[in-house]
Amino acid sequence: MNKQENSTGIPRGRRTNMEPKAIVYTSNTGYTAQYAQLLSKKTGLHAYSLEEACEKVPKGTEVIYMGWIMAGKIQGFITALKQYQVAAVCGVGMNPTGSQISVVRQVNGLGTDMPVFTLQGGLNMDKLHGFKKLILKSMGGTMGRQLMAKQN
Numbered sequence: 001m002n003k004q005e006n007s008t009g010i011p012r013g014r015r016t017n018m019e020p021k022a023i024v025y026t027s028n029t030g031y032t033a034q035y036a037q038l039l040s041k042k043t044g045l046h047a048y049s050l051e052e053a054c055e056k057v058p059k060g061t062e063v064i065y066m067g068w069i070m071a072g073k074i075q076g077f078i079t080a081l082k083q084y085q086v087a088a089v090c091g092v093g094m095n096p097t098g099s100q101i102s103v104v105r106q107v108n109g110l111g112t113d114m115p116v117f118t119l120q121g122g123l124n125m126d127k128l129h130g131f132k133k134l135i136l137k138s139m140g141g142t143m144g145r146q147l148m149a150k151q152n
Contacts, residue, residue: 061085101116101117
């Protein structure tokens with residue numbers, strides 16, 4: 001493994017002069033998809049779900065990747081790295097916007113040369129299933145209630 005690879009052997013970091021051509025995202029309860037659409041409107045870049053992008057966006061294209069965070073891991077990120085040149089990454093989770101960046105970097109094997117952003121999403125119990133729903137339901141508490149009551 002060289003300095004430009006993470007523990008999975010996938011190249012990491014940001015090449016200079018990258019110009020993203022699309023936004024690619026993975027969303028679980030819809031918040032990441034909403035953020036991707038907002039960014040799409042602001043930048044003029046088309047936003048694709050990761051599944052859709054795999055069919056429509058050529059391999060190796062420079063993209064901004066957005067995914068939901070679970071235990072610091074940005075979901076779908078490894079798949080996106082295998083398909084695309086990721087210029088920047090944004091994680092959407094239950095913590096406040098701008099927090100958790102060092103954890104996200106560490107868990108996902110990202111160097112300081114990769115632009116990383118975090119945004120606060122929300123909690124939609126109706127869109128969760130199985131183990132995730134059970135865990136979050138059992139957490140209950142203040143954070144869950146605050147996120148469920150959060151206004152867009």
